[in-house]
Amino acid sequence: MSITAQNVTKRFGDFVALDDVTVECPAGELVALLGPSGGGKTTLLRVIAGLEVPDSGTVLFKDDDITKHSARDRNVGFVFQHYALFRHMTVFENVAFGLRVRKWAEPRVRDRVLELLRLVRLEEKAGLYPANLSGGQKQRIALVRALAPEPKVMLLDEPFGALDAKVRSELRDWLRRLHNELHVTSIFVTHDQEEAFEVADRVVVLNKGRVEQTGAPVEVFERPANGFVMDFLGNVNKLPVRVEGGRALLGETGTVELPGRVFGASENGRTDAYVRPHELDLARTADGGNCLLARVLHVNPAGSVVKVRLWAEDFGLMINVDITPERYRALALKPTEPVYITPKAEAVSDTDYAI
Amino acid sequence: MTTPAAIPDLLPTAPGAGGAGAPTRQSPIANRKSQDPLWVRVTLTALALGCMTVLVIVPVVSVFYEALSDGLGTYWKTLTADPDTRHSVLLTLTVAPLAVLCNLVFGVAAAWAITRFRFRGRTLLVTLIDVPFSVSPVVAGLMFVILFGLQGFFGPWLRANGLQVLFTVPGLVLATTFVTLPFVARELIPVMEAIGPDEELAALSLGASGRQIFWRVTLPNIKWGLLYGIILCNARAMGEFGAVYVVSGRVAGETCTMPLQVEMLFNEFNTPGAFALASVLTMLAVVTLLLKVWVEGRKKQDSPQRHESHTKEHKEE
Numbered sequence: 001m002s003i004t005a006q007n008v009t010k011r012f013g014d015f016v017a018l019d020d021v022t023v024e025c026p027a028g029e030l031v032a033l034l035g036p037s038g039g040g041k042t043t044l045l046r047v048i049a050g051l052e053v054p055d056s057g058t059v060l061f062k063d064d065d066i067t068k069h070s071a072r073d074r075n076v077g078f079v080f081q082h083y084a085l086f087r088h089m090t091v092f093e094n095v096a097f098g099l100r101v102r103k104w105a106e107p108r109v110r111d112r113v114l115e116l117l118r119l120v121r122l123e124e125k126a127g128l129y130p131a132n133l134s135g136g137q138k139q140r141i142a143l144v145r146a147l148a149p150e151p152k153v154m155l156l157d158e159p160f161g162a163l164d165a166k167v168r169s170e171l172r173d174w175l176r177r178l179h180n181e182l183h184v185t186s187i188f189v190t191h192d193q194e195e196a197f198e199v200a201d202r203v204v205v206l207n208k209g210r211v212e213q214t215g216a217p218v219e220v221f222e223r224p225a226n227g228f229v230m231d232f233l234g235n236v237n238k239l240p241v242r243v244e245g246g247r248a249l250l251g252e253t254g255t256v257e258l259p260g261r262v263f264g265a266s267e268n269g270r271t272d273a274y275v276r277p278h279e280l281d282l283a284r285t286a287d288g289g290n291c292l293l294a295r296v297l298h299v300n301p302a303g304s305v306v307k308v309r310l311w312a313e314d315f316g317l318m319i320n321v322d323i324t325p326e327r328y329r330a331l332a333l334k335p336t337e338p339v340y341i342t343p344k345a346e347a348v349s350d351t352d353y354a355i
Numbered sequence: 356m357t358t359p360a361a362i363p364d365l366l367p368t369a370p371g372a373g374g375a376g377a378p379t380r381q382s383p384i385a386n387r388k389s390q391d392p393l394w395v396r397v398t399l400t401a402l403a404l405g406c407m408t409v410l411v412i413v414p415v416v417s418v419f420y421e422a423l424s425d426g427l428g429t430y431w432k433t434l435t436a437d438p439d440t441r442h443s444v445l446l447t448l449t450v451a452p453l454a455v456l457c458n459l460v461f462g463v464a465a466a467w468a469i470t471r472f473r474f475r476g477r478t479l480l481v482t483l484i485d486v487p488f489s490v491s492p493v494v495a496g497l498m499f500v501i502l503f504g505l506q507g508f509f510g511p512w513l514r515a516n517g518l519q520v521l522f523t524v525p526g527l528v529l530a531t532t533f534v535t536l537p538f539v540a541r542e543l544i545p546v547m548e549a550i551g552p553d554e555e556l557a558a559l560s561l562g563a564s565g566r567q568i569f570w571r572v573t574l575p576n577i578k579w580g581l582l583y584g585i586i587l588c589n590a591r592a593m594g595e596f597g598a599v600y601v602v603s604g605r606v607a608g609e610t611c612t613m614p615l616q617v618e619m620l621f622n623e624f625n626t627p628g629a630f631a632l633a634s635v636l637t638m639l640a641v642v643t644l645l646l647k648v649w650v651e652g653r654k655k656q657d658s659p660q661r662h663e664s665h666t667k668e669h670k671e672e
Contacts, residue, residue: 051556071559080559084553097571098561149562290587 001064001152001185003048008057009042010209017043017210018054025153025202029064030176032190032200036232037249040209041189042157048157048187049078061152077146077184081096081158091117092126092143098149101184119178123302136167143175147182148186156188160195172199193233196240197221203231227263234273236275237319243269251315256292259343275343277322281309283340291340294319296333301325308333310341415637422634425627433631439608440632443616444634450524450612450663451592458588461532462539464583466611467573468542469554470547487536495533496601498528522604527612530598535588543577550576579654587651590643594636631669 003025010018018040035040045053048059052073058067059181060283065072086094089198095113104112117123120140126156129136139159145156159175160168176199179186197205197217205212205220205228211233212226224230231238241248250273259274259280282289294310297318306328308321319341323331333339423430434440468474469481487495499561501507503520513520520526541628554576556570582592596614604609613636 049560051560070428071556072562072564074560075562078557080553080557082553084557086554086558086572097558097563101558101561101567101571145557147563276416 002186003187004060005044005155005336006058008044008054008229009053010040010047010052016055016209017046021057021206021209021211023204023214024188024209025185027203029184030179030188030199031202031204032188032196033204033206034190034193034196034232035206035212037191038208039206041191041206041223044206044318044342045155045187045189048153049076050074051078052104065274075149076153077149079139079142079146079154079156080160081161083130083142085138085142085145087130090127090129090289091133094141095148097145102132114149116148120144134167135163136171139171140165140174143178147184151184154184154186156186158189158191168195175199186249191279196249205232207232210261210278224242224261224274227272230261230263235277235320237275237280239273239275239317239319240315241271241273243271247271250292253348254291257290257343276319277307279344280319280321281344282323282327282333283342283343284323284331286340291318291342293338294341296335296337296339298335299328299333301328309341312341359565371400375416411613417474418630418633418637419628422630424625430631430634433627434635435626439611440616440620440628442608443611443632444635446524446527446611447593447613450527450531451589453528454535454592455585455589456527457583458535458539458580460540461536462543462584462588465540466543466547469544484540485536492530492534492595492597492599496530496598499530499533499598499602514632520608521602521612524610527599527610528604530602531592531595534595534598538588539584540579542580542587546577546580547573565611568597579650583647583650583654584642588646593639593643 005021005023007290008018008021009016021040021044022231023031023033035041043052044120047054047057050069054067060066060353061074071078086097089097092113095116099109099112104238113128114123117126120143122137122140125133125141130141133141138261139162142304143156143159153255154173160171163171164183172195175188188199197220202215203212203217203220203335207228213220213229214221220229221233222273224233228237239250239258241250241262243249245261248258248262248271250258258275261274262271263274273305274338286293292312293314294312298309299307300307304325305322308323308328310319310321314340321341331339386626395451409513437599447465464478467482500521502509503513503526504510504515509520522528554572555568558572563571563654594614595612596618600618601611603615605619607614611619613632617632618638620626620632
């Protein structure tokens, strides 16, 4: 069942949490609400769940306007960041809660709960209390508790926010597989772009109560709609440029042409270019001409790419460059050494300026 | 003459925080041991024990000593022979539970409203809950006289409808409820704040009705805090003297609660009777105290788990 939030506005006093937000989640898809904290993601999720009443706007499940419905009647599975398990109930009773309030018959309750506990491989924990579970186990119980009454949609608020990195990535894969099996329309909130890109079918980037961009992960990553999205997706060099004749030139007077994206420019052509570290290369000599002298500050060789941080003294800029391990070995970089930063040839031709 | 149990109870006991603070509290004590010189420790301990002996143990023991000085038989006869004394015990055992019941309803409602909603006048309500703590009980009693007395605001209307509040059991319950008003709410507010609204919201989104949420989620979570509040409230209600003194009119055998009856007997130079009844009041206080210790233990048993899971979550963040 598809979920639509139309023109939703929500204020808390003077603070505008949601400013005329429209988000659509097609049936059976897994959508990520991505953005910095305070961006309105959680508020939107709570509005959809009925835990928060919007000042204006409507929420539709399929074609039904459910804006006025209580959270109780929406049949939504909601997963809280801090699990919100009932601490005085056993794992079994936690999962059974949604069925018991619906007055399911006892044998049916037992079958359903055990089936769900098997699904998350926690059958043997049925008799324990939440306090005796690890964070990852708690979150899995919270998930199946929400799934138990067969909700029409699932809403997850930073479901893995409180877990450590390893458990997090395991649960992420598990959630994706679970969604592939069940196909319940789901929306989850995250501030972790990697998580959003890895798990979601669609990503909605929210900032300051507004939608910055909506699209498939690939679309959002490769064609960010604006500077904010580019910046938020992280791992990007933000460099001051002036735009002359459709070319972005570094600094006030520099002649280095940059391959990155430029979002709008002021009247005198000054703006910022966003260049991803892998769109740059390093060289020992200034052969090509289109290059920038910088000093190596720090090298992080742990990973599939070697991350090099450099300081371009002439412009007072910190620049990150990703190179392949082979290239790193060939260059034999050492800290404080001067090298030349050059835009990669193929990256330049690929660029479309959004001026 | 005042209520022995009420005095230690009135100390702010940092509700809810008892369990959470315990592990951190241990280490400073351990450190102290190695730092402070012996004579400081001995002096302070002796001072504390001395004060306790002079101010609490000796008076309490002397009440029982005085009451039982003529033997158990006389003690029992003094207690049971006087119908006014018998009535005062019954009256206290009626008024105190009724006042506790009123407080239970008010306390849960107030704590719920204060911790779960943001509304205009919320801060005012939080402040007002404490008013009975700061107003002298005698003044509280006088306020009710002004309101419900014959010349009071509601006096003419009440008389016209054949109702009487002053000098009756409802008046006693009202005055006692006022004086004990903060106990349950004050105890519950921090507990409910610490638990947070998430479990209730989870229950709501799982399809539970308001009543189901209260009985199946909220109440089990706050039950020990609630019970603790009730016990404190009951101790205070049984021992209440000032406000009840004013509104009761002190009609022996009708509106005299135990503390009032003790004072009356004492003023009539019926010392054995006064001490016998005082000893019963003291025993009620001791029972309350034991209940309180037991509930505190249960509260602590519940809260370390809570504390553990909390810190764990924060660490993982």
